[in-house]
Amino acid sequence: MSGDWINRVFGEDALQGLQRIPDGSVDLLLADPPYGLGKDYGNDSDKLDTAAYLQWTEEWIDAALPKLKSNGSLYIFLTWRFSPEIFVMLKQRMTMINEIIWDRRVPSMGGGTRRFSSVHDTIGFFARAKDYHFDLDAIRIPYDAETKKARSRSIFVGAKWLELGYNPKDVWSVSRLHREHRERADHPTQKPLEIVERMIKASCPPGGVVLDPFMGSGTTAVAARRCGRNFVGFELNPEYCALIERRLAQLDAKKPDERVRA
Ligand SMILES: C[S@@+](CC[C@H](N)C(=O)[O-])C[C@H]1O[C@@H](n2cnc3c(N)ncnc32)[C@H](O)[C@@H]1O
Numbered sequence: 001m002s003g004d005w006i007n008r009v010f011g012e013d014a015l016q017g018l019q020r021i022p023d024g025s026v027d028l029l030l031a032d033p034p035y036g037l038g039k040d041y042g043n044d045s046d047k048l049d050t051a052a053y054l055q056w057t058e059e060w061i062d063a064a065l066p067k068l069k070s071n072g073s074l075y076i077f078l079t080w081r082f083s084p085e086i087f088v089m090l091k092q093r094m095t096m097i098n099e100i101i102w103d104r105r106v107p108s109m110g111g112g113t114r115r116f117s118s119v120h121d122t123i124g125f126f127a128r129a130k131d132y133h134f135d136l137d138a139i140r141i142p143y144d145a146e147t148k149k150a151r152s153r154s155i156f157v158g159a160k161w162l163e164l165g166y167n168p169k170d171v172w173s174v175s176r177l178h179r180e181h182r183e184r185a186d187h188p189t190q191k192p193l194e195i196v197e198r199m200i201k202a203s204c205p206p207g208g209v210v211l212d213p214f215m216g217s218g219t220t221a222v223a224a225r226r227c228g229r230n231f232v233g234f235e236l237n238p239e240y241c242a243l244i245e246r247r248l249a250q251l252d253a254k255k256p257d258e259r260v261r262a
Contacts (some may be wrong), residue, residue, distance in 0.1 A: 003025075004024075005020045005021055005045045005232050006209065006223075006230050006232060007225075007230050007232070008232060009215050009218060009221055009231075009232075009233045009234065009235055009241060009244050009245075010215070010233070010234050010235075011234075011235060011236070011238050011241040012234055012236070013213060013234065013236060014024050014063075014064075014213035014234040015059060015060055015063055015220070015248045016062055017183050017213075017234040017239045018060075018062045018064055018067065018213065018234075019063075021067045021158055021211065021232060022067075023066045023067060024066070024067070024068070024070070025067060025069070025202060025209060026067045026068050026069065026072060026209050026210070026211040026232075027068075027069055027071075027072050027073075027113045027133065027203070027204040027205060027208035027209050027210065027229075028072060028073055028075070028199070028200065028203045028204040028208065028209075028210045028211070029064055029065070029067065029068055029072065029073070029074040029075075029210075029211050029213075030074075030075050030199055030200070030210055030211070030212045030220050031064070031074065031075070031076045031077070031212065031213055031214060032076075032077040032189070032191060032212070032214055032216065032219075032220075033057065033076070033077075033213070033214050034046035034108075034214070035077075035078065035081070035082070035189075036048065036050070036053040036079075036081065036082055037079065037081070038082065039188055039189060040188070041188070041216075041236070041237055041240075042237040042239060042240075043236050043237055045236060053082070054082070054085055054086075054089075057082075057086055057089065058089055060091065060213060061089060061093070064211070064213055065093060065094070065128075066068050067086055067124075067182075067211055067236065068128055069128075070128055070129055070131075071128065071129055071132050071133050072125075072127075072132070072133070072202045073097070073125065073126065073127045073128070073132050073133065073134075074090070074094065074124070074126045075100075075123055075124070075125050075126075075199045075203070076123065076126075077102075077121055077122075077123055077191065078121070078122045078123070078124065079118075079121060079122060079184075080118065080120075080122050081178070083122040083124065085100075086124070087099075087124055090124060090126050091126075094126040094127060094128055094260075095126060095127050095128075095129075096124065096125070096126050096132070097125045097126060097127050097132070098124075098125040098170050099122060099123070099124060099125075099170065100122075100123040100124075100125060100170050100171075100172060101120045101121075101122065101170065101171045101172070102120055102121040102122075102123055102172050102174065102190060102195060103119060103171055103172065103173040103174075104119055104120060104121065104174075104175070104176040105119075105173055105174065105175040105176065106119040106176065110133060123172075125199075125203075132203075133203060133204070133205055133208075134202055134203060135201065135202055135203075135205070135233075136167055136202070137147050137164060138159075138201040138202060139167075139168060139198050139201050139202045139220070140165035140166060140167065141165045141166055141168055142164070142165040143162065143166070145222055168198065169224070171236060172195060172198070174192050174194050174195055175192070176192070177190050177191075177192055177205060185217040185218075185243055185246075185247060186217070186243060187216050187217035187240060187243065189216060190216060190217045191216075192219075193219060193222065193223050193226070196219050196220055196223040197223045197226065197227055200220075200223055200224055200227050204224075204227075204229050206227075206228050206229065207228065207229065208229055208230065209229070209230045209231070209232065210224045210229055210230070210231045211231075211232050211233065211234075212231065212232075212233040213233060213234050213239075214233075214234070214235070215235040215240070215244055216232040216235065216240055217243050217244065217247065218233075218235075218240075218243065218244030218247050218248065220233060221233060221244055221247070221248060222247050222248060222251055225251055226251065
């Protein structure tokens with residue numbers, strides 16, 4: 001694939017960097033922006049007040065969406081605090097396909113005494129058009145032997161869903177990357193590869209391009225490479241840019257058959 005922007009993470013503001021990418025060239029936009037909660041990413045990007053945060057969100061959305069192909073899709077990680085406003089913005093521009101709840105499997109600990117403990121992230125899945133790319137077979141969850149046996153009646157024999165597995169539901173229960181997790185890199189809001197890879201396998205064809213405007217520790221770049229897709233993205237913090245290079249180099253140092261099991 002040609003293009004001096006392919007398979008690169010640029011250490012710059014996404015709003016400027018997006019200008020490098022030709023319109024209609026990206027299969028999947030996978031965005032994990034600052035959540036507007038005041039996290040420290042070594043910059044002030046998560047310290048905007050509500051009005052400024054929502055205005056900035058609308059700006060980057062309008063800069064990024066034209067980069068999608070006509071059958072392209074968007075996944076956006078959010079919290080419940082701002083997903084209502086941002087989903088409305090996106091519904092004015094795209095078709096909403098799913099709201100996915102990422103249950104971070106936070107263990108029960110004390111927690112607040114004036115509210116329920118929040119243990120999920122809200123993910124929006126949107127498409128540009130009805131013919132959006134979606135490869136269900138690539139993300140089916142295989143049944144275990146016991147379940148398969150329990151469905152051995154003749155009406156089920158040969159059923160594709162029984163052989164290949166079922167469609168993941170819209171609640172994804174995947175442990176967050178706690179400090180001791182083997183995938184964990186030095187970034188405060190690193191996402192698990194399992195989640196990002198499911199999005200990529202479902203919504204970006206092999207050899208296609210995934211755009212992540214807010215790369216953080218580079219999970220999208222690593223996941224794209226492990227899945228045989230191309231990536232492009234941006235990250236403001238130079239230390240995170242170096243971390244992304246290290247993660248990609250570690251992956252490339254593995255034998256091809258070990259890369260997907262990392
Ligand atoms: C929620 S984190 C992304 C985490 C990432 N998904 C991962 O798994 O590591 C958001 C990242 O966006 C970066 N960022 C914030 N504003 C940005 C901007 N305008 N352009 C590029 N990067 C930005 C922050 O420095 C931070 O690392």
